Amino acid sequence: MSVVRLEYRNVTMRFADSNDAGALTAVRGVSFSVHDAEVVSLIGPTGCGKSTLLNIGSGLTPPSEGSAFVDGERVAGPNAQVAFMLQKDLLLPWRTVAENVTFGVEIQGLPLKECKRRAAALLANFKLAEFSGHYPHQLSGGMRQRVALARTLAVDPHVLLLDEPFSAVDAQTRMVLQRDLAQTLKQANKTALLITHDLAEAVTLSDRVLVMSRRPGTIIDEIRIEMPQRDNPIARRRDAKFNDYVAHLMDRLDIAHVALEREGEGAAW
Amino acid sequence: MVNDTRAALVRRGAIASIFLLVAFLAAWQWGPGLLGVPSFIVPPLSSVATEFVRAWQVYHLPLHTGVTAAEVLAGFMLGSLLGAMVGYLLGMSPTAELALSPYILALQIAPKVAFAPLFILWMGFTVYPKILVAILIVFFPVMVNVLTAVRNVDPDLINLARAFKASRAQIFWRIEFPSSMPPMFAGLRIGSTLAVVGVVVGELVGGNLGLGYLLTFGEGQANTPLVFVSIVMLTLVGGIAYLIVILIERRVLHYLPARGVGRNI
Numbered sequence A: 001m002s003v004v005r006l007e008y009r010n011v012t013m014r015f016a017d018s019n020d021a022g023a024l025t026a027v028r029g030v031s032f033s034v035h036d037a038e039v040v041s042l043i044g045p046t047g048c049g050k051s052t053l054l055n056i057g058s059g060l061t062p063p064s065e066g067s068a069f070v071d072g073e074r075v076a077g078p079n080a081q082v083a084f085m086l087q088k089d090l091l092l093p094w095r096t097v098a099e100n101v102t103f104g105v106e107i108q109g110l111p112l113k114e115c116k117r118r119a120a121a122l123l124a125n126f127k128l129a130e131f132s133g134h135y136p137h138q139l140s141g142g143m144r145q146r147v148a149l150a151r152t153l154a155v156d157p158h159v160l161l162l163d164e165p166f167s168a169v170d171a172q173t174r175m176v177l178q179r180d181l182a183q184t185l186k187q188a189n190k191t192a193l194l195i196t197h198d199l200a201e202a203v204t205l206s207d208r209v210l211v212m213s214r215r216p217g218t219i220i221d222e223i224r225i226e227m228p229q230r231d232n233p234i235a236r237r238r239d240a241k242f243n244d245y246v247a248h249l250m251d252r253l254d255i256a257h258v259a260l261e262r263e264g265e266g267a268a269w
Numbered sequence B: 001m002v003n004d005t006r007a008a009l010v011r012r013g014a015i016a017s018i019f020l021l022v023a024f025l026a027a028w029q030w031g032p033g034l035l036g037v038p039s040f041i042v043p044p045l046s047s048v049a050t051e052f053v054r055a056w057q058v059y060h061l062p063l064h065t066g067v068t069a070a071e072v073l074a075g076f077m078l079g080s081l082l083g084a085m086v087g088y089l090l091g092m093s094p095t096a097e098l099a100l101s102p103y104i105l106a107l108q109i110a111p112k113v114a115f116a117p118l119f120i121l122w123m124g125f126t127v128y129p130k131i132l133v134a135i136l137i138v139f140f141p142v143m144v145n146v147l148t149a150v151r152n153v154d155p156d157l158i159n160l161a162r163a164f165k166a167s168r169a170q171i172f173w174r175i176e177f178p179s180s181m182p183p184m185f186a187g188l189r190i191g192s193t194l195a196v197v198g199v200v201v202g203e204l205v206g207g208n209l210g211l212g213y214l215l216t217f218g219e220g221q222a223n224t225p226l227v228f229v230s231i232v233m234l235t236l237v238g239g240i241a242y243l244i245v246i247l248i249e250r251r252v253l254h255y256l257p258a259r260g261v262g263r264n265i
């Protein structure tokens, strides 16, 4: 098999509990790896530690036990091989679209000319060239999320960590964005870990889906998506196997039997 | 079309505003006479205007106005600079904020203008005590707004910068500093009007220069029109200071969506 780009080896994460002195174990003993140019989705109930895993992978928070590895090197802090994108676009309102795209490369110290060249190329690719001088508040939610994706890609990371990137946009925009993401990942041969709560998104965009249990989160299942056309989520939705995969994931998440619970973990009652 | 309605709205507002001004000036001129208010209580507009010309020629009104304006400018600039700096420092160091917050709160509660006599005792009848009162009074709104702004920066934004391996300085200059601009300008607006208050109180307490001095001088002579002239000039100084802040704010915050009617002036 091809080279491993991202690996979690026996990762456990504990947080100090807010109400008592005890510790809250968010994830326990998580191990998995993502290979070069592979897209893996991570699904699981809210609060099972998905975002926590993403923070560990991007080097923002060190795990309590175990380690994450990127390109075979232990993650000891933020590193240039990884870039993340969240549900919030996190665009800076005082920067134009083009300047927002160059935010990461600027920080990494690339020459200004190269920064601008990359921004222009990415914006053209995402059909946003005419908006490069606009400010974020002048764009729609879907466009803003696309700018955020362009900013993530501008640093040319080996690994993309995507945390529910499209969950804040409307259903139609989401499908368009999913298609753009799928095409981009395929064309650029990027490795990605996609966190999502949208089972259809997981099935249409990935090569593999990992299912997590409720907290403390562990990997309870791994499903290989044997469908062609990973760069065409719309076609995959029409594939005969699509519904079976979604149904299987629903079973694994036990969605039919989960009662609605209070959000806000660790409440006193 | 939308712009049209807005333009029409602004035009109507402006016309109404001018009409109100004319009505106010007319009421000032003839109102006191009609209501039988003696002119040493409320002098009519014309006698204030006459007094204005006299003050300009005899009482060195331009000099007093200039001194007050300079004190306001100095106090405002130093006060906001200091307020912003302390705001950023405390915003970036929760420990420092915790340690200093009771003292800052005490100082904030203390009426700043009450320090005027003290400062005059320290520094004599110079411009410095006036500037110092202005600094003190401008400091707080700017400091508090900057501090809250730095505190309220979205942690995910900071994490984004960190993930790109930003240094502490880069996080400050590229995220925290620009994020703090809108609240800082809100503080500066307040500060620009408070600076005038600080300076005037300083001038009222001691010295023989500035519009505050002219105010007490007019009072001592029972020259009500001169008191009015001084008040008008003080309002003018404050208004110009406020306007300058607004103009700079529009430049700096040009990226913000245009606000609604009247743009909150």
Ligand SMILES: Nc1ncnc2c1ncn2[C@@H]1O[C@H](COP(=O)(O)OP(=O)(O)O)[C@@H](O)[C@H]1O
Pocket (backbone or CB within 6 Å): A015, A016, A024, A026, A044, A045, A046, A047, A048, A049, A050, A051, A052, A053, A215, A265
């Ligand atoms: N910084 C933190 N401090 C304390 N608890 C945290 C922190 N971050 C996450 N948690 C807790 O860890 C659990 C997992 O959180 P998270 O990774 O955000 O879940 P998910 O993304 O799967 O919804 C939650 O119960 C959450 O409250």
Ligand SMILES: [Mg+2]
Pocket (backbone or CB within 6 Å): A050, A051, A052, A163
């Ligand atoms: Mg999450």
